[in-house]
Amino acid sequence: MRILHINSYYSTSAFYRELFEQQLALGEQISVFVPVPRGYDAQGRDFGDYTKVCPDHGKYDRLWFPLKHDKIFRDVKHQYDTSEFDVLHAHSLFSNGVIAWRLHRLFGTPYIVAVRDTDVNTFFAKMPHLRKLGQQILRDASRVVFLSKPYRDYALAPYLDVDALREVQEKSEIIPNGIDPFWLQHAPDEIHVATPGIARLLLVGRASKRKNVEVALAAAQRLSDQGTQVQFDVVIGKVEDPAILDRIRSHPLVTLHRNLTREQLLPLYRAADVFVLPSLQETFGLVYAEAMSQGLPVIYTRGQGFDGQFEEGEVGYAADPNDPREIASRIEDVLEDHANMAQRALTNSKRYDWARFAAQYDGIYREVIGRD
Numbered sequence: 001m002r003i004l005h006i007n008s009y010y011s012t013s014a015f016y017r018e019l020f021e022q023q024l025a026l027g028e029q030i031s032v033f034v035p036v037p038r039g040y041d042a043q044g045r046d047f048g049d050y051t052k053v054c055p056d057h058g059k060y061d062r063l064w065f066p067l068k069h070d071k072i073f074r075d076v077k078h079q080y081d082t083s084e085f086d087v088l089h090a091h092s093l094f095s096n097g098v099i100a101w102r103l104h105r106l107f108g109t110p111y112i113v114a115v116r117d118t119d120v121n122t123f124f125a126k127m128p129h130l131r132k133l134g135q136q137i138l139r140d141a142s143r144v145v146f147l148s149k150p151y152r153d154y155a156l157a158p159y160l161d162v163d164a165l166r167e168v169q170e171k172s173e174i175i176p177n178g179i180d181p182f183w184l185q186h187a188p189d190e191i192h193v194a195t196p197g198i199a200r201l202l203l204v205g206r207a208s209k210r211k212n213v214e215v216a217l218a219a220a221q222r223l224s225d226q227g228t229q230v231q232f233d234v235v236i237g238k239v240e241d242p243a244i245l246d247r248i249r250s251h252p253l254v255t256l257h258r259n260l261t262r263e264q265l266l267p268l269y270r271a272a273d274v275f276v277l278p279s280l281q282e283t284f285g286l287v288y289a290e291a292m293s294q295g296l297p298v299i300y301t302r303g304q305g306f307d308g309q310f311e312e313g314e315v316g317y318a319a320d321p322n323d324p325r326e327i328a329s330r331i332e333d334v335l336e337d338h339a340n341m342a343q344r345a346l347t348n349s350k351r352y353d354w355a356r357f358a359a360q361y362d363g364i365y366r367e368v369i370g371r372d
Helices: 016-025 065-079 097-107 117-126 128-140 149-155 162-170 181-185 213-225 242-250 262-271 286-292 324-336 338-352 354-369
Strands: 002-006 029-037 051-057 087-090 111-115 143-146 172-174 198-207 229-239 254-258 274-276 298-301 316-319
Touching: 016 029, 016 354, 029 065, 051 065, 065 097, 087 097, 087 354, 097 111, 097 128, 111 128, 111 354, 117 128, 128 162, 143 149, 149 172, 162 172, 181 338, 198 213, 198 242, 198 262, 198 286, 198 324, 213 229, 213 242, 213 274, 213 324, 229 242, 229 262, 242 254, 274 286, 274 324, 286 298, 286 338, 298 324, 316 324, 324 338
Parallel strands: 002 029, 002 087, 029 051, 087 111, 111 143, 143 172, 198 229, 198 274, 229 254, 274 298, 298 316
Antiparallel strands: none
């Protein structure tokens, strides 16, 4: 079985490598096409010898969707004999899906397509002239992959007609992302025990409006004002808004950490009582699963990516990202049942193994092409 992955996001998201390596282990013949703007710096990354990173468009071409994707489409036909693939796997609806869709129209090759946060909150929400194209890509796909149940059930509803939405949901698959094997290989032998009267909180993310760190800080302050001793470790990688970073740094409850390696992050996960990240928008949220792998219960956003992965109270709770009072209350709920919830978080984290998801994709590919 020959599979062509069309994945522009692999240029910045190295975690896809785990999926590709697991597919090779299953005996699949994969090729990965990664279109990037000219001048792209790979920074010494090893993408695997099955990957072609192709600088085929200019950085300003993104301002005109048809121009950019005409260039990418010509390039993929130049790089491969695209008629020989059994199935195409587009890792986003618009940027990658339009290439798979055009190849499908040219050769009849079936394709599956993933729906990402950018597809919903940028392309569908802010580019109404592309909505008809997005709907056509969805309807012609053999399968549509969502990272979470909320995205399948609610995210596309404002942009598709009733028949199209029903058709998409009927052929949908929910397959979240796996986590780096490092986290599963370094699961703790014993669960951290919370101390009564103390809340050790942890947040890992970017300094950006989307990650909504300041509402998490407000929730922590509320707990502190109510008499709980709060210790809040905040780990920031990329800084999109320096003013937010300044406010995090100056908060009296916070110990700020910058750009930690996974080895440096590991003891913070293990020492915390609750992981708190009330993101405004989240397709899935790998950090929640990483936290769980160390026996750490999680507070996540209601109606966003991680919501629906588990029943409420199983490994944590959903909360309104704009309500620090509710977030604080949910933290207290976790602390009341911390030992049981931490153990369930550790146990359930094993579902985020890339080998499991690679096997699911393998089954989908075989159904799509009608092969046992």
